[in-house]
Amino acid sequence: MSFSIFNTLGREVQEFKSIRPGEVGFYACGPTVYNYAHIGNLRAYVTHDVLARVLRRRGFKLTHVMNITDVGHLTGGDDGDDKMVKSAEERGKSVLEVAEFYTKAFFNDAERLNIARPDVVCKATEHIEEMIALTGRIEASGCTYQAGGNLYFDIARFPRYAELARLKIDALQAGSRVELDGNKRNPEDFVLWFTKSKFANQALVWDSPWGKGYPGWHIECAAMSMKYLGEQFDVHAGGIDHIQIHHSNEIAEAESATGKHPWVRYWVHNEFLVLGGKGKMSKSSGGFITLQNLIDEGFDALDYRYFLLGGHYRTQLQFSHESLSGARNARASLASLLGGLAERAGVGVDELVGRAVGGKAASYLASFDAALDDDVNVPRALASLWGVVKDADVPPEDALAAAFDMDGVLGLRLAEGLAKTTEGCCEDGALVAEVAALIVERTEAKKAKDFAKADLIRDSLRARGIALEDRPGRTEWRRIADKKLWAKAAQD
Ligand code: AMP
Ligand code: ZN
Numbered sequence: 039m040s041f042s043i044f045n046t047l048g049r050e051v052q053e054f055k056s057i058r059p060g061e062v063g064f065y066a067c068g069p070t071v072y073n074y075a076h077i078g079n080l081r082a083y084v085t086h087d088v089l090a091r092v093l094r095r096r097g098f099k100l101t102h103v104m105n106i107t108d109v110g111h112l113t114g115g116d117d118g119d120d121k122m123v124k125s126a127e128e129r130g131k132s133v134l135e136v137a138e139f140y141t142k143a144f145f146n147d148a149e150r151l152n153i154a155r156p157d158v159v160c161k162a163t164e165h166i167e168e169m170i171a172l173t174g175r176i177e178a179s180g181c182t183y184q185a186g187g188n189l190y191f192d193i194a195r196f197p198r199y200a201e202l203a204r205l206k207i208d209a210l211q212a213g214s215r216v217e218l219d220g221n222k223r224n225p226e227d228f229v230l231w232f233t234k235s236k237f238a239n240q241a242l243v244w245d246s247p248w249g250k251g252y253p254g255w256h257i258e259c260a261a262m263s264m265k266y267l268g269e270q271f272d273v274h275a276g277g278i279d280h281i282q283i284h285h286s287n288e289i290a291e292a293e294s295a296t297g298k299h300p301w302v303r304y305w306v307h308n309e310f311l312v313l314g315g316k317g318k319m320s321k322s323s324g325g326f327i328t329l330q331n332l333i334d335e336g337f338d339a340l341d342y343r344y345f346l347l348g349g350h351y352r353t354q355l356q357f358s359h360e361s362l363s364g365a366r367n368a369r370a371s372l373a374s375l376l377g378g379l380a381e382r383a384g385v386g387v388d389e390l391v392g393r394a395v396g397g398k399a400a401s402y403l404a405s406f407d408a409a410l411d412d413d414v415n416v417p418r419a420l421a422s423l424w425g426v427v428k429d430a431d432v433p434p435e436d437a438l439a440a441a442f443d444m445d446g447v448l449g450l451r452l453a454e455g456l457a458k459t460t461e462g463c464c465e466d467g468a469l470v471a472e473v474a475a476l477i478v479e480r481t482e483a484k485k486a487k488d489f490a491k492a493d494l495i496r497d498s499l500r501a502r503g504i505a506l507e508d509r510p511g512r513t514e515w516r517r518i519a520d521k522k523l524w525a526k527a528a529q530d
Contacts, residue, residue: 041096041411044352046281046305047202051413056272057303061099063271064090065263065302066156067280068104070111071140072125074328075147077342077357078311078319082277084343085308085351087153089275091447092410094485102156103266106144108137109162109242111255116188116229117219123240133241137163147329150339152449154486160262162253166244168261169253173230173246175295182230185221189231189248193224196290202305203282228287229254256287260295263288269296275306279318308351314358332362340450341366347416347448373455375427376441379434380456387456388474388515390439392481399436402426406444416448423448442478446485453478473504477513480506 041054056062066086069075075083090102112118126133141161148155162169173189176182181195193199200206205226233251235243243250263271269292276285285305292301310318316325332342345365349355380387395403402422409418426432426440445452454475476495483491496506499515507514 041092042413043304043306044413045303046307047300047302049204052304054304056098057270060097061101062093062273063101063103063267064093064273064275065103065105065259065267065271066274067259067276067284068106068159069140069144070107070121071137071144072111072121073140073321074330075144076319076321077327077329077332079277080147080151080329080342081311081346081355082275082308083148083153084151084346085306086156086275087151087449088347088351088416088447089273089306089414090154090156091449092414093273095407095410095447101158101267102154103158103160103263104156105259105262106137106141106159106161107255107258108133108141109252109258116222116254120235120240122242123235134163137161147339150329150333151343152340152451154449154482155488157487158266160266162258162262163242165258165262165265166253168265169257170231170244170246172261172264172291172295173248173253173257176230176291177247179294179297181290181294183223184248186219187233187249188221188229188251190222190227191230191287191290191294193226193228193290196294198293198299199226199286199290201286202289203286205282205286226286228256228283230257230291256284257291259284260288260291264292264296270298270301270303272302273304273306274302275308278307278309281305281307309354311355311357314356319357327357335359337362337366338369341369344369344450347420347450350413350415350417352413369450369455372424372427372450372452376438376452376456379427379438379441382434383438385435386474387438387453388477390435391442391453391474391478392513393435393439395436395439395443397432397436398429399426399432399440402429402432403440403443410447419444420448445478446482451475473499473515477506477515481513 042051043054044050045052066083069079086102086104090100093100108122111121113121122133122136126136129136131139145155176191177189181192183190183192231246231248231251231253233249235251240252243252263274274285274288289301293299313319313325319325319327329339329342333339341362342365345362346355348365383390402425405425406419406422409415409422412418423441423444426437429437432440442453456474476499480492480495483489483495499506504515507516
């Protein structure tokens, strides 16, 4: 079976075919860095991380691009407050200080959730030139008008506007939606370039052919994704709230500028994390929970990752502390099962990372992959992990090797967890598990083309007297016997 995924464009599960054989361009909308990410936002980023890992496992050379929105994202539409400017005012900081602080906080959360860093992380404020150029192309296509100082996209000039969200434009136009911006010809028109600001002290403004101002939010994603992935690419992801406005607007911008259709082949949208009674978790709903809140309550970030993996990305997930405790218990049982397997295994754990398995373990791996091929069905894939580690007929070495292999997608740091459970038992056991975990991390870094990280891991081990040797399909390690050589290796 080949990999299939639900495409919002078409509303069906479709067989995945990349534009260029063997390569995938993947853009996922990133955070607006005016506040901490809440755990609902983090569901979106874990979804993107798992999808990226699945595509890599399927052999694609993936370029994963994520933006950081540090300008232009208004609350509630083109008429709201600028999220960044408002946050900076409330905190008595500059917009860039706020952006830097929450960008760091975001990546700290991502690291704790074992979300691999995208290949390209691009800040909106560093791509204004590209946004102005793209806006110019949209203007040249005849799809814009200027009113009240702003430049608008005229959706009446783009007949495919309703396609992604399956909007009933006529009904909306005749309906009750109140549009506060009187400059718009249609309620769905949106701003490409703002020159009017509610904030007299708006610090971030740039010169443009339409006057001094700043870009609309949607043009950021359209311009940056095309800069790094080309005028047409494979996958674009975000939460379902983005279908109707943000992503519909991005498509209108990109396709009117390039004249190419479809701009993006597969649109992937995750459902919401909801809080009992309060509905969708959002920054304004009151039920705002951060990853740090969970950690302060004694949970591990990976308990939350495990909890997320338990729900299919296209179904709503109800958050509760009881369910999170369930996830914590499940992770503890998993760790203890793995610990038992490691004790019974006839070879060191380090030799099992990356080792091919046959027999029954291979059939668990096959069902794991079949589940992922079926619209990234992670809950079903998790069942294969449990199956292989609990099956008494699978030799412990094979069970561990299969579990580590599956963890390349699940990202539960199973090998590192094993290092923790063997800590204190004996110095060597702990070392073996630690090195095994680092080898997994290095292999992942290499797969993700993060060679700097891979080299750092190799060098830090060398400085401790451990040499890594890459063999086909696996990495071996040995102690460097000669201490002088070891010291020299650390200096090099
Ligand atoms: P924002 O910073 O508001 O642009 O949101 C960042 C990402 O989180 C977007 O992809 C949203 O669609 C997604 N998102 C927002 N709220 C939730 C939620 N409650 N559950 C899942 N995803 C969400
Ligand atoms: Zn976006």
